[in-house]
Amino acid sequence: MTTATLLEPRKRSDLLRTVGFVALPLVILVWSFIDLTLGRELVEWIPYLASGFAMNIVISLSAMALGTMVGAIFGILELAPYRLVRYPVVAYVQIFRNAPHLVLIFATTYIFPFEIVIFGNYLPFPDWVKAVIGLAIPASAYVAEITRGAILSIATAQWEAAKGLGFSRGQAMRWIILPQCLRRSLPPWMNVAASITMGTALASLVGVHELLHAATDASTAVRRLDFTIIAYLVVMAAFFMLCYPIARLTRRLERRFNAA
Amino acid sequence: MNTFANNAIVRLEDVHLSFGQTEVLKGIDLTVNKGDAVSIIGPSGSGKSTILRCINALVAPQSGRITVGGTRVDQLTKESERIALRKRVGIVFQQYNLFPHLTVLDNIVLAPTRILGVDRREAEKLARHLLEKVRLVEKANAYPGQLSGGQQQRVAIARALAMKPELVLFDEVTSALDPETVGEVLWVIRDLVRDGMTSILVTHEMRFAEEISDTVVFTENGRVVDRGSPEQIFRNPDNPRVRQFVSGLSGHNAMRDGEGI
Ligand SMILES: Nc1ncnc2c1ncn2[C@@H]1O[C@H](COP(=O)(O)OP(=O)(O)OP(=O)(O)O)[C@@H](O)[C@H]1O
Ligand SMILES: [Mg+2]
Numbered sequence: 001m002t003t004a005t006l007l008e009p010r011k012r013s014d015l016l017r018t019v020g021f022v023a024l025p026l027v028i029l030v031w032s033f034i035d036l037t038l039g040r041e042l043v044e045w046i047p048y049l050a051s052g053f054a055m056n057i058v059i060s061l062s063a064m065a066l067g068t069m070v071g072a073i074f075g076i077l078e079l080a081p082y083r084l085v086r087y088p089v090v091a092y093v094q095i096f097r098n099a100p101h102l103v104l105i106f107a108t109t110y111i112f113p114f115e116i117v118i119f120g121n122y123l124p125f126p127d128w129v130k131a132v133i134g135l136a137i138p139a140s141a142y143v144a145e146i147t148r149g150a151i152l153s154i155a156t157a158q159w160e161a162a163k164g165l166g167f168s169r170g171q172a173m174r175w176i177i178l179p180q181c182l183r184r185s186l187p188p189w190m191n192v193a194a195s196i197t198m199g200t201a202l203a204s205l206v207g208v209h210e211l212l213h214a215a216t217d218a219s220t221a222v223r224r225l226d227f228t229i230i231a232y233l234v235v236m237a238a239f240f241m242l243c244y245p246i247a248r249l250t251r252r253l254e255r256r257f258n259a260a
Numbered sequence: 261m262n263t264f265a266n267n268a269i270v271r272l273e274d275v276h277l278s279f280g281q282t283e284v285l286k287g288i289d290l291t292v293n294k295g296d297a298v299s300i301i302g303p304s305g306s307g308k309s310t311i312l313r314c315i316n317a318l319v320a321p322q323s324g325r326i327t328v329g330g331t332r333v334d335q336l337t338k339e340s341e342r343i344a345l346r347k348r349v350g351i352v353f354q355q356y357n358l359f360p361h362l363t364v365l366d367n368i369v370l371a372p373t374r375i376l377g378v379d380r381r382e383a384e385k386l387a388r389h390l391l392e393k394v395r396l397v398e399k400a401n402a403y404p405g406q407l408s409g410g411q412q413q414r415v416a417i418a419r420a421l422a423m424k425p426e427l428v429l430f431d432e433v434t435s436a437l438d439p440e441t442v443g444e445v446l447w448v449i450r451d452l453v454r455d456g457m458t459s460i461l462v463t464h465e466m467r468f469a470e471e472i473s474d475t476v477v478f479t480e481n482g483r484v485v486d487r488g489s490p491e492q493i494f495r496n497p498d499n500p501r502v503r504q505f506v507s508g509l510s511g512h513n514a515m516r517d518g519e520g521i
Binding site: 155157158160161163164165166167168169171175176179180183 | 350355419
């Protein structure tokens, strides 16, 4: 029984990988060949779907980059010795860590104007950028918590050793504490990356041309039930191929760090 | 006590310190002359570590004077002043506390380059020289996790020395070590003391303290109970408490057995 329970997660992940990387693409492929009219239709729409998917990747990368920068700083500020700094940051993190992503995307979309004025120039403020901000907010809250947790997990003896050598708090943080946090926070950071990547599909609801939106456009245009099904299968397969490797890498890193 | 007053590099006068309600130091007087090695011995909880931490301003006493190389430590109010002091006073802890993400060389080079602004090449040169001193040149590129306790502790000593401190505080630096590696760390400290580095050692290694110290101080319960030359303290102590403590320890093959840290 012990071996069975030990093998369970592994077997499950193998199954998942087989479904995602083999079964799903195979179904799409075989189906397109059996019904060539469907296959041709799909091939025609693939570039459109791909352009949508590129948008998911852009939104995901931008949101994670922005969220990580802001989150790392906020995580450090959450531990600042000054209440005036700490409290607002803690409030931000607690609020946005627990807010649904969709709500934030709607909020940023409808709160921000469609263009902004800089030195008299009207710059467009496209919806996809608002979606980036909508996702960067929760990402920054998660990353702040990860950073804070990682800093707290460093033994106080490290601070003491740094202090004893003449490091200031800031210098100790920069050269001794944060570098050690980097390794520890990589696995949870990747979890956030996977969750934010999946969240990019929500941008379709505010009209951003991303994969899910593109698939909906396509199925409305083609008006065939089988095409609609296969279009959404493509969406699933695409997201899987983007998120699964992140999840795998995370688990491997976690195991490596636990062993070390 | 005041005969070498002009030469004193560290002086504590009537230092009182409490953590909340617990009075830990109840009027400590201590003078350390330049180039001397002073050992502080005494039972667990007597305040030995706290004395060291006062000297480099890791904790602040409620009253009393502390002078280190001309600086009135008890009067420092700004963190920047305390930092300036700590750059001049090295400290080595029981648990070595090396930085695990850095190689041995980088552990030693970090403080001089990042806080003294020493040129990297120059800092490395000094680091290699110090590694030679602690007999670990071949471990320059190893990570702390790959070293034995004794090796890590020697790196910690080199790391403290890299700041070119005026004096070094050693807080039970061999207490966490395997018996086999205690000797190699003591060797390094012995060399340092012979080279004239002012050292204050909290230790349970009575034989070692007897061999290298200029003065031995016995503390108990936050007070200095007795002080004197090693001979006086270890061979013919007047004070009955000291006699009891010293004889209780030497019964155990001198070294580490002592106090059960
Ligand atoms: N930060 C602190 N807060 C509260 N109490 C403390 C603190 N540091 C030390 N103490 C207490 O002060 C007393 C003296 O501690 P100290 O570490 O100086 O003793 P020591 O002589 O070094 O003992 P040991 O041989 O066990 O290291 C102990 O009773 C300890 O519990
Ligand atoms: Mg102690």
